[in-house]
Amino acid sequence: MVFAVSAANQDPGDSVAFLLSQLGHRATILFAEEMATVDLTPPHAGILRAIAENPGASQQAIARQLGLLPSRVVAFVDELEDRGYVERRRNPEDRRLHALHLTASGKKLMGKIATLARQHDRRVTAGLDPSQRDTLRELLTILARENGLTPHVHPGFRTLGRGANSRSTPAG
Amino acid sequence: MVFAVSAANQDPGDSVAFLLSQLGHRATILFAEEMATVDLTPPHAGILRAIAENPGASQQAIARQLGLLPSRVVAFVDELEDRGYVERRRNPEDRRLHALHLTASGKKLMGKIATLARQHDRRVTAGLDPSQRDTLRELLTILARENGLTPHVHPGFRTLGRGANSRSTPAG
DNA sequence: TATTGTTATACTCTATAACTATA
């Protein structure tokens, strides 16, 4: 993982970019804690959601969509299948592909994840009134669009660019 | 490193918490890219800044302040010293301590880092007008306070709580 | 020959814990 530290800040406080980095990291940690209560990690949740939105998708398709390495998807799906949340169905038309589907148990889990995610959102945005929260969402939505971020897809899933990896601690 | 994926989103778009996680990650990556142009990583920059603000601080003090392991600080300071940015001075009163100071070259580098950080802030917030940027800063400052974040200190520096680490990919 | 899925290997990074020197 990469840890950013802004170095140029005047007395009035840290820069917007640094605040985003700090709060984003905090939001990430808190989400991981929420997921841990159902014994999942964030990538597990991302894969479950992607399958829920695209039933029958292949593992390669999921990997491309989320920017994960295929070998990692295999490992995650192995775990989800072992725990009964996901099933691999052979595609008779192209027997190389594994069509991924949620089981009944997996669909139930998705409901629980949705609840936890709403709780996560409340924890992270505690301190703002509804009007402020709406304003913040609007501003962040603009920035997400400007920065080329794909809705629902966390950039931490993607393979990190080599640019930042030239030295030691780049992409933590 | 931890990658968060919010799973509960209605049609209107992703939750504030998910947007923060996405944008925070993006801001972190972009900052790492800026630092790479001067052959540094974010932790290097954080340590340089901490020394600039507290000349003569010991390595343990830096470690506590930034939430880094002392053994990691040693390695980072080794590199910064080898490159002539930092010097270790023996404290005659307690010869166990190494008082850290920036060299002239290190101070010059801090100026460059400040410039890069301002550039980073502009990149991340491109798409907002000055008024929107101010509003965003205010809202994020509220959230940073509510979430117990320390100004200038990125939580990624701190040892991640074990709570989120119970399984595999928690803290990216 | 190309692609999906899988497995195995190697590498990077980090934390842990030993070790020294001072106190």
Next chain:
DNA sequence: TATAGTTATAGAGTATAACAATA
């Protein structure tokens, strides 16, 4: 004995690349 600093070891996690099956 306790603490600052350092070094060495082991572990976790990832990416790379090899492999089998199918097209």
